[in-house]
Amino acid sequence: MTISSPSTRSAAAPANPRSRVITASLIGTTIEFYDFYAYATAAVLVFPILFFPTGNETTSLLLSFSVFGAAMVARPLGAIVFGHFGDRFGRKATLVASLLTMGVATFLIGCLPTFNEIGVWAAVLLLVMRLAQGFALGGEWSGAALVATENAPKGKRALFGTFPQLGAPIGFIIANTVFLVINFALPHPDGTAQRSVEFLTWGWRVPFLFSAVMVIVGLYVRLKLVESESFAKAEKSGAIRKFPLGEVIRRNWKQLILGTFIMLATYVLFYLMTSFTLSYGTKPTAEGAAAAAEKAGTAFNAATYVPGLGFGYTDFVIMQIIGVVFFGVFTMLSGPVADAIGRKRLLIGVTIGIIVFGLLFSVFLLPAADAKFTGALVQAFLVFGFLLMGATFGPMGAVLPELFPTNTRYTGSAISYNVSSILGAALAPIVAVALWAAGNGNPWLVGLYLSAMGVLTLVALVLSPETKDVDYDDNIAAGATAPYRVCSRHTGCRGA
Numbered sequence: 490m491t492i493s494s495p496s497t498r499s500a501a502a503p504a505n506p507r508s509r510v511i512t513a514s515l516i517g518t519t520i521e522f523y524d525f526y527a528y529a530t531a532a533v534l535v536f537p538i539l540f541f542p543t544g545n546e547t548t549s550l551l552l553s554f555s556v557f558g559a560a561m562v563a564r565p566l567g568a569i570v571f572g573h574f575g576d577r578f579g580r581k582a583t584l585v586a587s588l589l590t591m592g593v594a595t596f597l598i599g600c601l602p603t604f605n606e607i608g609v610w611a612a613v614l615l616l617v618m619r620l621a622q623g624f625a626l627g628g629e630w631s632g633a634a635l636v637a638t639e640n641a642p643k644g645k646r647a648l649f650g651t652f653p654q655l656g657a658p659i660g661f662i663i664a665n666t667v668f669l670v671i672n673f674a675l676p677h678p679d680g681t682a683q684r685s686v687e688f689l690t691w692g693w694r695v696p697f698l699f700s701a702v703m704v705i706v707g708l709y710v711r712l713k714l715v716e717s718e719s720f721a722k723a724e725k726s727g728a729i730r731k732f733p734l735g736e737v738i739r740r741n742w743k744q745l746i747l748g749t750f751i752m753l754a755t756y757v758l759f760y761l762m763t764s765f766t767l768s769y770g771t772k773p774t775a776e777g778a779a780a781a782a783e784k785a786g787t788a789f790n791a792a793t794y795v796p797g798l799g800f801g802y803t804d805f806v807i808m809q810i811i812g813v814v815f816f817g818v819f820t821m822l823s824g825p826v827a828d829a830i831g832r833k834r835l836l837i838g839v840t841i842g843i844i845v846f847g848l849l850f851s852v853f854l855l856p857a858a859d860a861k862f863t864g865a866l867v868q869a870f871l872v873f874g875f876l877l878m879g880a881t882f883g884p885m886g887a888v889l890p891e892l893f894p895t896n897t898r899y900t901g902s903a904i905s906y907n908v909s910s911i912l913g914a915a916l917a918p919i920v921a922v923a924l925w926a927a928g929n930g931n932p933w934l935v936g937l938y939l940s941a942m943g944v945l946t947l948v949a950l951v952l953s954p955e956t957k958d959v960d961y962d963d964n965i966a967a968g969a970t971a972p973y974r975v976c977s978r979h980t981g982c983r984g985a
Contacts, residue, residue, distance in 0.1 A: 507640075511652050513710050514637040517588055518656025519663070520703045521629045524595040524622060526664035526763070527696040532557045533767045534668075534802065535693045539603040540612050547795060547926060550768060554918040556616050557764070560623025561915030564907035569734055571628020572900030575635070576733035580899065581714045584632040588711065591625035592704030594618045599697030631903035634886045636714065639895075639961060647832065647957075648824035650886030657882065658817035658875075661763065665806050667696045672803060722895070722965060730896055737897040737904070744892040748905025749912070750949035751836070751888065754843050755881045756913025757942040761935065762812070762874045765921040769932060770805040770867065772797025774856060796930040798856055798867065808864075812871030819879030827884040833955045836888070839880040840950060844943035846877055850936025891956035895965045913942065 536556070537549035567587070575583040598618045604611045633653035641649035675687040730736045737745065773781065775796040782789035800808075827835050853870035857863045885906075893901035924934035 507642075509710070509713060510636060510640040510649070513584075513714050514633045514649075514653040515656055515659075516707050516710055517584060517629060518633045518653040519659045520588065520656075520700070520707045521591050521626055522657045522660030523664045523703060524591050524660075524697075524700050525626065526661045527595065527667075527700070528560075528598065528619065528622065529557065529760075529764050530665060530668050530696075530767070530806075531693055533764065533771070535689060536615065538689060539605075539693075540615055542604055546772075547922065551919060551922055552612075554764070554922060556612070556619050558915035558919055559616055560619045560626070561907075561910040563620040563623035564627035564910045565904060567624035567627020568631065568903035568907040569627075569900070570624075572631065572903040573733055575628070575632055575899035575903075576730070576897055580632050580635050580639075581711065583628055583899070584636065584711050584714075585708060587625045587628040587632060588704060588707050591622055591629065592700055592707075594621035594625065595697050595700045599694040599700075627907045628903060630906055631890070631899050634890050634902065635899055638887055638890050639898075645824075645828060646891070646961075647827035647884055647887040650888075650890070651820050651824035651883040652886070654820050654883050654886045655817060657759075658813045658820060658879070661813050661816075662810055664696060665810055667699060668693075669803060669806055671695055722962065733897050733900040737893065737901045741893055741897060741901050744901060745905055745908075747949050747953045748889050748892050748902065749909045750945055751953060752885060752906055752909035752946075753913050753949070754840055754939070754943040754946035755878070755885060756909055757917045757939055758843055758874065758878055759882070760914045760917040761921055761939060762871070762878055763809070764918045765925075765935065766871070766874075767805065767809065768918075768922065769797045769854070769925060770800045770808075771802050772799070774799040775930070795926045798854070798863065800864075800867075808868050808871055811868065812875035814875075815872050816875035816879040816882075819876050820883040821879075823880050823883030824887075827887065828957070831955050831957045832884045832888045832891075833950060833953060833957075836881060836884055837947065837950050839877060840943050840947045843877050843881065844940045844947070846873060847936040847938070847940030847943060850939075851931060851933040854932045888956060891959045892953075895961065 532553045533550070536553040537546070540556075541549045541552040543549045543552065571583050571587055574586075595618075598615065601614050601618070602611055630653065633656070634650060637649045637652050638646045671692045672688060675692050773796070775791055775794055777799045778794055778796065779789045779791065798805075823835065850870075853866045853873075857866065889902040889905050890898050892905070920938055921935045924938055925932055928934045
C-alpha cells in the first residue's frame with residue numbers, strides 16, 4: 490500500500506473540505522458562546538434574586554458576577570489540560586471533549602434548585618457548574634481556531650480565523666433571542682415588569698436546557714473532522730512533545746506574555762459591552778427607583794442608590810442585538826483586512842479606537858432630558874462598541890495561534906487566550922460595578938478603566954512581531970537541535 494506524502498495530499502484535496510472546516514469551527518464556538526451568554530444574561534436577571542438574595546441589589550449583583558468571573562479562573566486550567574492532549578494526540582478528540590463538558594454543565598444549570606429550596610448549597614452548585622463551563626471553554630476556543638487556521642488556504646488564514654470568532658456574536662444573538670421569546674411568551678400582570686413570576690420560577694431554565702439540542706448538532710459535525718496536515722507533519726517528524734506545557738514555557742514564554750496582553754483590551758471591551766451594559770442599562774434611574782419605592786410603600790435612600798438608565802429588559806436587549814449585528818459584520822471584515830495589511834497594523838489602529846471610545850462613556854451613557862435622545866445615544870454607543878469589538882476580536886483567531894509553532898500551538902494560544910480572560914473578563918464586570926458605584930451612577934470611571942487596558946494592549950502590540958507571513962508548514966517546533974520525544978495516539982511516546 491502506498492502512503493501519500495503531505496505535499497501530495499495537498500495537491501490532490503484538503504484533508505478537511507473547506508465547508509467542513511468552516512462549519513466545525515463556527516458551530517462549536519457558537520454553541521460554547523451561546524452557553525456562556527445564557528449564563529451572562531441570567532447572572533444579571535435571575536441569579537442575584539434566586540441564588541444570592543442578600544437584600545442589597547448591588548451586593549447580590551456583585552456575588553452573581555463573582556461566580557460569573559470564577560469560570561475565567563478555571564479557563565487556564567482547561568487550556569492546560571485540553572492544550573496538552575490537543576498538542577500530543579490531535580485537535581479532533583479534544584474539541585469533542587470540550588463541547589461535551591460545556592454542554593453537560595450548561596444543561597445541569599437549568600436543573601439546579603434555588604436558594605429558597607436548599608439554601609447556600611444552591612450557590613455552591615452553581616459555582617461548580619460555572620467552573621465546569623470555564624474549564625471547557627478553556628480548551629474550546631484554541632481548538633476551533635486551530636481547525637480553522639491550520640486548514641486555511643494560503644494567504645487566507647486571518648479570514649478563516651474569523652469563523653470561530655463569528656460564533657461569539659451568533660451565540661449572543663441566539664441566547665438573547667431565546668430569553669426574549671420566553672419573556673414575551675410568559676404573562677406580565679402589570680404590563681411593564683422586566684421579569685415575570687413565571688420567568689423567575691421556570692422560564693429562565695429553558696435556554697440552559699435547550700443547549701442540549703445544539704450540542705448534539707455540534708458533536709455530529711466535529712466527529713467528521715480529520716487531523717490537519719500541520720499536525721500530521723509535526724507528528725511524522727517527531728516534533729510532538731510528551732509535555733507541551735513545559736515546552737511552551739521554556740521556549741515560548743515571551744509569546745505567552747505578549748499574547749495575553751494582546752487579548753486584554755478585547756476581553757475587557759467584550760464583557761463591558763455585554764454584561765455591564767445590560768446591568769447599567771436596565772437598572773432604574775434614581776427617579777424611577779424613588780417612584781417604585783413610594784408605590785410599594787418602602788423606604789428609598791437616594792444617597793446610597795446607584796442609578797442606571799432605566800430601560801426595560803426587552804428594549805435594551807433588542808438594542809444590544811442591533812449592536813451585535815455590527816459585531817458580526819466587522820468580525821468578518823477584519824479577516825480580509827488583516828490578510829491584506831497585516832494583523833499588527835490593523836490591531837494597533839483598532840486598539841487606539843478602543844482607548845478613545847473608553848474616554849467617551851460619559852458622552853453616550855448619561856440620561857438626557859429627552860428619553861428618545863438618550864435611547865439614540867445609547868444605541869450609538871452599542872453600535873460603536875460592538876463595531877470595535879468585531880474589528881479587534883476577528884483577527885485574534887489567527888494572531889494568537891501564529892505566535893506559536895505547531896507542536897505547542899494549542900497549549901500556547903489557549904493559555905494566552907485564557908489567562909487574559911482572568912485579567913480581562915473575570916475582573917471586568919466586578920471592577921465595572923465597583924467603579925459604577927464609586928462614580929455614583931456616572932460610568933466615566935468604567936470607561937477610563939477600558940482605556941487603561943487598551944494602553945496595555947497597545948504596548949504589547951508594539952512589542953510583538955507581525956505574524957502575517959508565518960509559514961505553518963515550516964513552523965513545526967521552536968528551533969531546538971535536541972532530539973524530540975515522538976508521541977503518537979496509537980503507539981504512545983518514545984525517544985528522547
